[in-house]
Amino acid sequence: MSQLTEFELIAQYFSRQKHIRSDVLLGQGDDCAVVTTTPATQIAVTTDTMVAGVHFDAHMPARAIGHKLVAVNLSDLAAMGAEPAWLSLAITMPEVDTKWIEDFTAGMYELAEYYHCQLIGGDTTRGPLTLTLTAQGLLPEGQKLTRAGAKPGDWIFVSGCLGDAAAALAVQQGLLEATDFVRHQLEERLFYPTPRVALGQAIRHAATSCVDVSDGLVADLGHILQRSNVGARLFLHQLPYSKVMLGLDEEQRRDFALFGGDDYELCFTVPEEERGALETSLAHSGVSLTCIGQIDKQPGLRMFDHQQEVSAQGRGYQHFAAAKDSPKG
Ligand SMILES: Nc1ncnc2c1ncn2[C@@H]1O[C@H](COP(=O)(O)OP(=O)(O)OP(=O)(O)O)[C@@H](O)[C@H]1O
Numbered sequence: 001m002s003q004l005t006e007f008e009l010i011a012q013y014f015s016r017q018k019h020i021r022s023d024v025l026l027g028q029g030d031d032c033a034v035v036t037t038t039p040a041t042q043i044a045v046t047t048d049t050m051v052a053g054v055h056f057d058a059h060m061p062a063r064a065i066g067h068k069l070v071a072v073n074l075s076d077l078a079a080m081g082a083e084p085a086w087l088s089l090a091i092t093m094p095e096v097d098t099k100w101i102e103d104f105t106a107g108m109y110e111l112a113e114y115y116h117c118q119l120i121g122g123d124t125t126r127g128p129l130t131l132t133l134t135a136q137g138l139l140p141e142g143q144k145l146t147r148a149g150a151k152p153g154d155w156i157f158v159s160g161c162l163g164d165a166a167a168a169l170a171v172q173q174g175l176l177e178a179t180d181f182v183r184h185q186l187e188e189r190l191f192y193p194t195p196r197v198a199l200g201q202a203i204r205h206a207a208t209s210c211v212d213v214s215d216g217l218v219a220d221l222g223h224i225l226q227r228s229n230v231g232a233r234l235f236l237h238q239l240p241y242s243k244v245m246l247g248l249d250e251e252q253r254r255d256f257a258l259f260g261g262d263d264y265e266l267c268f269t270v271p272e273e274e275r276g277a278l279e280t281s282l283a284h285s286g287v288s289l290t291c292i293g294q295i296d297k298q299p300g301l302r303m304f305d306h307q308q309e310v311s312a313q314g315r316g317y318q319h320f321a322a323a324k325d326s327p328k329g
């Protein structure tokens with residue numbers, strides 16, 4: 001443990017990115033940061049918190065916590081079709097553990113710099129370990145991609161694959177058995193999610209709505225349905241899984257995908273006339289896309305296994321859910 005003061009901590013660890021972006025007029029060191037944009041640009045703003053014991057536990061390396069804090073925020077920007085720009089970090093720690101802070105900031109800066117965003121300010125306080133990041137991103141005027149535009153007939157797509165992070169947590173909690181190899185593969189997805197930043201911008205024109213899957217597919221697709229005033233049919237046999245998930249029992253795998261959360265994939269809707277062009281243009285983008293359902297007029301979410309309608313019990317992650325109504329939370 002070291003005796004660094006609040007201001008030494010800020011100077012040593014949280015002011016490292018000085019010249020990443022030319023639109024940062026003033027970074028750390030004053031009462032506010034000051035940034036600038038061009039007139040035809042709009043700014044998307046999001047905040048996400050990670051709390052020790054709620055979003056991570058002792059299994060999670062500090063570098064992964066730093067990575068994931070940036071990833072979950074950039075995932076929200078991606079879901080709006082925005083290009084990441086500026087970050088502000090509020091960090092509350094019980095004590096100064098310089099090794100932990102070194103690793104945490106390494107994870108944070110690695111991802112921030114990959115996406116060309118700059119930490120421009122924040123707040124450093126003592127208390128129970130809590131990390132809050134605000135991310136701001138740029139959008140060409142009028143091009144925000146919201147949850148509200150899905151129309152009957154639109155196809156529902158999801159990026160990547162679902163359920164690995166939830167399965168990793170189940171392994172850590174002793175609820176699921178796994179070999180070391182499988183555990184490692186699953187934990188990579190729980191610890192180091194990839195925000196689908198390029199995909200969000202690439203689908204901005206073609207997609208009618210988009211959400212990122214943080215609380216579970218059913219819960220997050222539910223936000224699109226509610227905001228767009230539509231319903232949907234979900235084709236469970238088409239849900240995308242990683243190789244290691246295919247080794248699990250089918251019902252268990254489905255449960256993780258539908259209700260587990262922590263996936264940080266994009267779920268979005270595309271009209272029939274845009275579908276072909278979108279699939280072709282993204283075929284070599286490095287991220288797989290799977291059509292998992294279709295929007296329809298009838299409200300509610302109906303699930304099908306091949307042609308057979310099935311029911312699946314559960315719901316996504318919710319803070320403050322009463323234990324008795326929260327089989328997954
Ligand atoms: N304490 C708060 N004060 C003001 N607005 C809030 C507060 N908490 C959440 N919101 C807003 O409510 C909406 C839903 O928040 P939520 O955190 O569920 O976002 P999300 O994208 O669905 O989930 P995630 O946090 O997993 O990314 C967002 O627009 C968010 O800005």
Ligand SMILES: Cc1ncc(C[n+]2csc(CCOP(=O)(O)O)c2C)c(N)n1
Pocket residue numbers: 048049053054055056057169214215260261262317
């Ligand atoms: C130790 C531990 N316990 C539980 C979970 C699962 N979990 C926590 S928050 C969340 C949803 C997104 O959070 P938010 O809605 O706050 O953005 C999920 C799926 C975890 N990752 N680690």
Ligand SMILES: [Mg+2]
Pocket residue numbers: 075076079211212214
């Ligand atoms: Mg979100």
